[in-house]
Amino acid sequence: MQEKLVPFSIKNWNQDDRPREKLLGKGKEALSDAELVAILIASGSKNESAVDLSKRMLASVANNLNALGKLSIKQLMAFKGIGEAKAIAIVAAMELGRRRRGEEALEKHKITSSTSVFELMQPLIGELQHEEFxxxxxxxxNKVIQKNQLSKGGITGTLVDVRLVLKNALEVGATGLILVHNHPSGTLKPSDADKQITKKLKTASESLDIKVLDHLIITESTYFSFADEAIL
Structure with a gap:
């Protein structure tokens, strides 16, 4: 009769292989994604270590941390061994990582290319399931003075309050504007509404010597730039 194998608890592992001890002794870079998640959840179940549970969770999203960060508390709790407290810990850690990316991009201050706009805005809107402008x-x-959400949930010409945009531009002393919105569908092709909004804001801004420098359509992993494509 074949002996049934039961995974060892992390406590029984070699000290160098335990996630917390490994982080202390070798640094955070030495840990795999699963080991870092295991530290968040602290423990597994009777028959599964925290690392094995983390590996199983990551495997369900093709080992993609961005995809893991999109899982809801309810979806995380569907994994055996993940209760509400562990699910909340994972969601909180992923949100902190997203916010950190946004702050790091903002620290650059100066916009030098469409790529720098993407780096600034992707953490904010790149992974949303609804559109924001x-x-x-x-x-x-070309240093960022301010960034404001203009609309949420959809894009039509009626949602663009040109007076509000220009009023705020004058109040903060802006001389340039960059328009940014996301496409949750993943498509990068600008719609007729996208083009109309760009033309409307560009025409209105020129009368106040304020330039619309670009309009970016952002998805989770890439972007489309009106300026780069010479259609601004």
């Missing part, structure tokens, strides 16, 4: 206000050195 944002305005980035720049000074004459």
């Amino acid at each position: 944002w305005i980035i206000y720049l000074n004459n050195s």
Whole structure:
């Protein structure tokens, strides 16, 4: 009769292989994604270590941390061994990582290319399941003064309050604007509404010597730039 194998608890592992001890002794870079998640959840179940449970969770999303970060508390709790407290810990850690990416992008301050706009805005809207339209206000050195959400849930010409956009531009002393919105569908092709909004804001801004420098359509992993494609 074949002996049934039961996974060892992390407590029975070699000290160098335990996630917490490994982080302390070798640094955070030495840990795999599963080991880092295992530290968050602290423990597994009777027949599964925290690392094995983390590996199983990651395997369900093709080992993609961005996909793991999109799982809801309810979806995480569907994994045996993950209760509400562990699910909340994972969601909180993923949200902190997303916010950190946004702050790191903002620290660059100066917009030098469409890529720098993407790095600034992707953490905010790239992974959303609904559309949002944002305005980035720049000074004459192309440094970010402010970024504001203009609309949420969809994009039509009626949602663009040109007066509000320009009023805020004058109040903060902006000389340049960059329009940004996301496409949850993943398509990068600008719609007729996208083009109309761009033309409407560009025409209105020119009368106040404020330039619309670009309009970016952002998805989870890439973007489309009106300026780069010479259709601004």
